[in-house]
Amino acid sequence: MPFALVDCNNFYVSCEKVFNPGLEGKPVVVLSNNDGCIIARSNEAKALGIKMGEPFFRCREIIQRYNVRVYSSNFSLYGDMSARVMETLGLLCPDMEIYSIDEAFLSLDKGIPDPIAWGMGVRKTVLKWTGVPVSIGIGPTKTLAKVAAHVAKAMPEGVVYTGADADAVLKDVDVADVWGIGVKYARKLKAMGIRTALELKDLPDNWIKRHMRSTGLRTVMELKGIACIQLGDVAFTKKSVMCSRSFGRDVHDLGELEEAVAAYASRAAEKIRAQGSAASCIQIFLASGSLRETGHGIVSSSVELPEATSYTPEIIRMVKLMVGRLYRSGTVYKKAGVILSGLVDRGKVQKSLFCPSRETPASQRLMETMDSLNQRWGRGTITFAAGGIERPWKMRQARRSPRFTTSWDELPLARAN
DNA sequence: TCTGGGGTCCTAGGACCC
């Protein structure tokens, strides 16, 4: 049963191009939240040497010199475009796992006569229906499909197929580009002279097991064509949910800090309700000082609840208590976050013997009403005042394109002559 | 001046039990 990996090309940039065809052929980049670093590049921007993850301010010069178009990230748009791509793929092949915002694994029929022709058909349909170009890799394991998709990106036809014997493909693939090999392992392998995916594949199993654990061994087996990773569950329920942001400007004031954390808490609560969960543990963290000194200036606190909840006012009440305990006057805060974990099915919450339940039928109706209003009219239509109105701390997004597909006020305009 | 946000899995080692 071969796997196909469908990967959207330069996804965020491609989304911007759909609504702004004038960007075609131009260097374009998309920035991370808070306009911090580069997280997507058009081919033209890649050719200029702009690196993935590079801080924006460090490539200012090159951006000005070559008139690179710069966009703040617009996740409302990208999320909606992703849903369209995934819906299209689901129609073409129902046996699908949505792997990330811009990638999906498909499980193909064993007897598929011409995988390349099939892939080219998928590519054409997705492009026509959504405007998003994709690359497709097909192989006997997920890891080989990923490798094939990586190679396909550089091919004009955009589709690569490999059988179990993939040596001819693997010999030209950098070991760092193998799915499962991150920066640390890549550095270690290269220091030992292992440079390509093929050389990795041919290392002895016991060496891999010793130095790269069971996950590394699994990767190597998969390169050999032995499938170890099955298609995942599409209706995937997260085990923890986080909402965190860097602030658009420094925060000193307790009131502002409480506001920001309450806003993140309320977003996190929305997310767990959307997957039908309640949280039994709430954790917050506050980051101060320079973010470069990772690990420094981060304080955190967590609380186990007597009874799991998804009721926003209760979660806000708890996080405000925690912020109050962690806050130190005189500290400059840069970032904060809320993590909800110990997620359980909301219908199966264990009641506490000692505490009155916060999840009354009325509170549940209130949350359902809020969620449906926000879903119908857009996120943030109704919010808790505890999360702030002015929000002076909110992240920078100076160059965001309109939310063309998810906000009535921002629909694209078309003129007919 | 300025470096994102949101996840998962695995393992080693400590605490604790009998």
Add this chain to the structure above:
DNA sequence: TCTGGGGTCCTAGGACCC
């Protein structure tokens, strides 16, 4: 004088992914 062996559970940290 002499001080075992075998478990489980939890947590922190490290690795990975996009």
